[in-house]
Structures are given as structure tokens and as C-alpha cells.
Amino acid sequence: MGKYLLVSVVDDDESVRESLPDLIREFGFAVQAFASAQAFLASPYLGLTDCLILDVAMPGMSGQDLHRELLRRGYRIPVIFITAHADASQQAKLMNTGAVECLFKPFSEAQLLKALSAALPLD
Amino acid sequence: MANEQERVIEDGPGHVNDRKLPMSEVDSIIDSIPAMVAFMTPSGELEQVNRQILDYIGIPFDELKNWQASDTVHPDDLPSVTAAWMHSVDTGTPYDVEHRIRRADGVYRWFHVRGLPVRNSEGTITRWCVLQVDIDERRRDKVLIAKALADVSRSEERLRGIIDAVPGFVWSASPEGSVGFVNRRWCDYTGMSLEEACGNGWTASIHPDDAPGLGNYWQALLHSGDAGEYEARLKRFDGIYRWFLIRAVPQRDEAGRIVCWYGENTDIEDRKQAEAFLAKARSELTHLARVASLGAVTASIAHEVNQPLAGIITNASTCLRMLGADPPNVDGALETARRTIRDGNRAADVINRLRALFSKKSITIENVDLNDAAREVIAMLLGELQRNGVVLHPRFAEALPPVKGDRVQLQQVILNLIMNAVEAMTTITGRSRELFVSTGQEQDRSVYLAVKDSGTGVDPQDMERIFNAFYTTKSSGMGVGLSISRSIIEHHDGQLRATAHDGPGTTFTFSIPCADESAPTDNRDVSGRVMENH
Ligand SMILES: Nc1ncnc2c1ncn2[C@@H]1O[C@H](COP(=O)(O)OP(=O)(O)OP(=O)(O)O)[C@@H](O)[C@H]1O
Numbered sequence A: 001m002g003k004y005l006l007v008s009v010v011d012d013d014e015s016v017r018e019s020l021p022d023l024i025r026e027f028g029f030a031v032q033a034f035a036s037a038q039a040f041l042a043s044p045y046l047g048l049t050d051c052l053i054l055d056v057a058m059p060g061m062s063g064q065d066l067h068r069e070l071l072r073r074g075y076r077i078p079v080i081f082i083t084a085h086a087d088a089s090q091q092a093k094l095m096n097t098g099a100v101e102c103l104f105k106p107f108s109e110a111q112l113l114k115a116l117s118a119a120l121p122l123d
Numbered sequence B: 001m002a003n004e005q006e007r008v009i010e011d012g013p014g015h016v017n018d019r020k021l022p023m024s025e026v027d028s029i030i031d032s033i034p035a036m037v038a039f040m041t042p043s044g045e046l047e048q049v050n051r052q053i054l055d056y057i058g059i060p061f062d063e064l065k066n067w068q069a070s071d072t073v074h075p076d077d078l079p080s081v082t083a084a085w086m087h088s089v090d091t092g093t094p095y096d097v098e099h100r101i102r103r104a105d106g107v108y109r110w111f112h113v114r115g116l117p118v119r120n121s122e123g124t125i126t127r128w129c130v131l132q133v134d135i136d137e138r139r140r141d142k143v144l145i146a147k148a149l150a151d152v153s154r155s156e157e158r159l160r161g162i163i164d165a166v167p168g169f170v171w172s173a174s175p176e177g178s179v180g181f182v183n184r185r186w187c188d189y190t191g192m193s194l195e196e197a198c199g200n201g202w203t204a205s206i207h208p209d210d211a212p213g214l215g216n217y218w219q220a221l222l223h224s225g226d227a228g229e230y231e232a233r234l235k236r237f238d239g240i241y242r243w244f245l246i247r248a249v250p251q252r253d254e255a256g257r258i259v260c261w262y263g264e265n266t267d268i269e270d271r272k273q274a275e276a277f278l279a280k281a282r283s284e285l286t287h288l289a290r291v292a293s294l295g296a297v298t299a300s301i302a303h304e305v306n307q308p309l310a311g312i313i314t315n316a317s318t319c320l321r322m323l324g325a326d327p328p329n330v331d332g333a334l335e336t337a338r339r340t341i342r343d344g345n346r347a348a349d350v351i352n353r354l355r356a357l358f359s360k361k362s363i364t365i366e367n368v369d370l371n372d373a374a375r376e377v378i379a380m381l382l383g384e385l386q387r388n389g390v391v392l393h394p395r396f397a398e399a400l401p402p403v404k405g406d407r408v409q410l411q412q413v414i415l416n417l418i419m420n421a422v423e424a425m426t427t428i429t430g431r432s433r434e435l436f437v438s439t440g441q442e443q444d445r446s447v448y449l450a451v452k453d454s455g456t457g458v459d460p461q462d463m464e465r466i467f468n469a470f471y472t473t474k475s476s477g478m479g480v481g482l483s484i485s486r487s488i489i490e491h492h493d494g495q496l497r498a499t500a501h502d503g504p505g506t507t508f509t510f511s512i513p514c515a516d517e518s519a520p521t522d523n524r525d526v527s528g529r530v531m532e533n534h
């Protein structure tokens, strides 16, 4: 358990939930995927997550809403936003909320790895 | 005439007296003089009159002797006549007065009355010979003329007063166009004098940007002889320009030749400002709407496509890693490769869906008059054109049959083409920025609309590439205008193409089959088409 850092992925898009965990696992992390913000909040992995990869536009509770809720509850989980809207002004806004990175879909393996290493200082 | 008669009398009585003709003969001589003659005594009494006088006045000689107490001489003239006569009698100087004398029927007529003294060999006045010539007609004409002249000058003054008071500028010019008069208000406004304005001087008051256009227009009017109007800015005495509507109307004689031109300029600055404000607001709104709609379209395309692309790239990366591991994870690689294909198909589905969305979404097919559709777009863009210094030449074909299509989409195409044309001319200097928007019918009866500019032009090898989505050479362009336009036109069973033309610039033309069923104006043609089609 303590051996692997846990990365949680929250995205309403099924193909992301399928593909991204496999890649992250290949990087050597433990992964859990969730289809919605509520599912993540209700899960036992909430307190165990070391890094959160969070889709911005989701029905119901958005990625930003979840991030805010976590901060409100006192969780200091590093967050990497991912979004299919390549909007620079939104990216700046998200970074201002304290996110580690904001990646535009589609992003490369290298971009993801760089973001993860920024979020999780390896020791 | 009067002089001749005068001479006759002068000599006449002298000889008569000298030769001592019998009195009866003297009477018959003076009676035969074809004028009214009277003889007065040296003291001024009436001595003798000829028959013409008695006939004219119609009273006996005895009564006539007392003429100063009667109304024989017009009462208004009597005082001056009496005074002048007394003066001549006193001094012996010739008598010369015009006054009215009563005719037998009571009508007064004007006479020129001249009296000369007849002297004996010692030089003493023996009598006065007085000649009275009827000048009534002449006199009346003269008075009439004088009165008419007075009237004319009074009405001229009145006219000038009116002209100066007109709340606009009034001017006139020769048939050749040389200005000969401008009213006071014109002078007050421009600060120029009438002399300065005359001839071609007035052109100095026209805004330099408007002067060539106005000059050409004025020449065309002078040439055709038509009345016309033109909008131009006029410089006020303080250097401020205001917009005026300048009207010119030719004045013709009975033969139809132009005698002169009358003109009038009306201040339309307020109207112009309101128009410019409206146009600017409208143009900005349109631009916003256009950018917003294109932006929204691209954003939605991007979002829909980016989702499966993210899956594809992630899966492909995973696949490579699994294959590169030691030992390779072949089962995992196969699974991720399968997912890659699935996501690829999903992306293709998105594209197909979008294409369907583009071509079908909320299209309302109706008869569209391309002339009207284009006019509406142009009306919205007038401000934009003006700001960019673009000169618009609309060339709309008359009796253009309608096309079947979605009006708003077709207008979107026209808007894109015109905006591209304007944008292609913004960097042009050293030649004019000309925009031709024309409509017409091709030989196959399809209706076309062409947008021609004098802009940068398109490199021949890029003629097809520019229709690709996201191909743009502009820093702020999205490169979707032409691709969307082409998809709209093709959905209307039409074609959109770009061609180079003589001289700089590009022509973009789309043509659409005309809605023949709904053009019953030309029955023969329609039935011909129907036969052909079935
Ligand atoms: N009238 C024209 N003259 C010269 N080049 C043109 C003209 N119209 C289009 N082009 C070229 O074709 C390219 C693509 O045009 P298109 O309208 O598709 O996109 P855009 O104008 O660049 O951007 P957008 O329409 O999204 O604002 C332009 O960037 C320009 O290089």
C-alpha cells in the first residue's frame, strides 16, 4: 500500500477512464478512476489519493467545483486539470486556483509525465 | 418730330406778321397746322387758339380765356404751370412744361407745351406762340416702364431677400458649370466672398476626399443635363466640415436649351452622424455575432474531436510502453491497440455528425432573392466598408429569379466573402480599394453572386487550399470562413470558386440553381425546363 503513490482520475468520458489509468500504471503508480465528482467524494480513496487528475467539464459537479470542495474540506491534494476546451484564459484561471497543471486534450505522454512529477516529488 | 414742328412755328408767325397777311388768311393758316397752337399776349393773356385746340378742349374761346380759373389744366399741375408761365412772361425765356389738359369728354391727356416769344424788329415781345403736342401715349409708356422697372428692382430685392433667408445655400451656375452666384448664407458659412466662390472658386470649400467624386458627378450632370444630388462635406469658416446634400437642377428655355443651373445645399450633418452611429453599432454587432458564431462552431468541433483524440494518444502511448516492457505485455498492447481503433472510429463519427450538423441543422428552405439578401448584408457592413476606405460598386441584375435555400446561411456566405475581400484590401496602399458585388444568371439559368476585390490576391497554388478548414494567413483568422461557406453552397446544390481576374485581387463566385417552379413569369422557359427534367 505504502509502496505505490495513488493517482485518482475523475472524468465522465469513458475512453479516458479506460486508457489513462493503464498509462499511469505503466508509469508505476497505483490508479483509481471515477465517473463523477460525487463518486470520488463518496469513495474510500478520497483520503488516500496523492494526486488527482480532474476533468473540467463534467455534468453535475464540475472539476472546479470538486477542487473547491476538497479545499473547503481541508484536503491538500495536488490537482492536474485536463480539458478538451483549448481555452488559454480558462487555463490561467484554473492555475490561479492552485492547480499543479492544466493539460489540453489530447496531451502527450511526456506532458502528462511532467505534470505528474511536478505534482508528486519522487523520492 | 417735335423739333420740326417747333421750327415751323418759330418761323411761321414771324413771317406772317412781317408780311401783314390778311387776318382771315392768318386764321386759316394756323388752323391748318397739324398741332394745337395758341397765341398769347406779351402780358400772358390768351389771344388766339387754332381749331385743333377748340376741338380738343370743347369749350368756346371766351371761356377758354379764363383757363387758369378752370380745370382745363389738371388741378394737380395747375400751380406749377401757372408759376412757370408767369416766369416766362416776366423774363421772356422760353416756356417748356409737360402737363395734363382736359379733353372735351373730361379725360386728361399729357401734353408737351412749349412757348416761344415772337419779337418785332426792335426786339420787343409782340406775342407768344405756344405749341401743345400730345405725348400722352409716350408718357404713359414711360410711366409704365418706370413703374415696371421699380417693380422689377423691388421684386429682385425681395427675391434676394428670400434667397438670403432660405435656411440652406442657394447658388446658380452657367450652362457650362461656372458658378455665378451664391447666397449670403453660403458666404457666411464658408467664410468666402461671392467673388471668391465664383467660377470654380467654390470647390475650395469641398472636403478633399469628396471633391474628386463631386467633380466627376457635376461634370456628368453638365454633360447629361439631368438634375441630380450628391452628398459631400463642406468646410465651415472655422475649418469644421459638415455633411451637405447638394442638389442641382437645370433651367431650360422654350427650345429646351439649358439657360443656367440652380442649386441648393442642405445641411445633413445630423442625419449623417445618426446614420454613421447606427452603421457602426450594427457593424460591430454583426462582427461580434460572426466571431461568436464561428468561435462557437470551432470550439464545439474541437471539443468533440479532442475527446477521442485524447483516448487515441493515451492508448497508443500505453501500447508502446507495454510492447517495450521486458517481457512485452502483448495482451495489454492488443487491448490498447483495439481501444485506439475504437477511439479513431469515434473521432470519425464526430466528424460525420458535425458534417451532418453543418449541412442540415435548422435549415429553412424558402425562395431567396439574392439581390435582397446581399443588400441586407451590405447595409450592415456599410460602416465597416467606410472605415476601411473601401469603395463599393453594387451591380445587381434586374429581374433576378429567386433561388431555393436558407436565407440566413446564404447571407452568412455573402458576409464571409465580403469580409475576406475587405480584409484582403486593408494592407493595400497606392491603389484604390474597390469592392464589386454583382449578381446575375449563368447560361444554365443558375443564379450567381460574385464578390470581386482589388486586394492582395491569392497565390495560384493556394486557390484550392484556402477552402480547407483552419487554413488561414491572418493572425486573428480562424480559417473556417471559406470552408463553412463552401459546405453551405454545396448543400444548396451550388458551387463556390475563386478566380483571379485582370488586375490585382480575387473574385469569389457562388452559383445556385434557380427556383424555377416558383418563377412563373416566363412560362415558356419554365415548361421547357420541366420537359427537360422529366
Ligand atoms: N478575397 C481574398 N483575397 C485574398 N485572399 C483571400 C481572400 N479570401 C480568402 N483569402 C485567403 O484564404 C484564407 C482562408 O479564408 P477563410 O475565410 O476561410 O479564413 P480567414 O478569413 O482567414 O478566417 P475567418 O474567416 O475564420 O475569420 C484567408 O486567410 C486568406 O489567406
Ligand SMILES: [Mg+2]
Pocket (backbone or CB within 6 Å): B416, B419, B420, B477, B480, B481, B482
Ligand atoms: Mg474569412
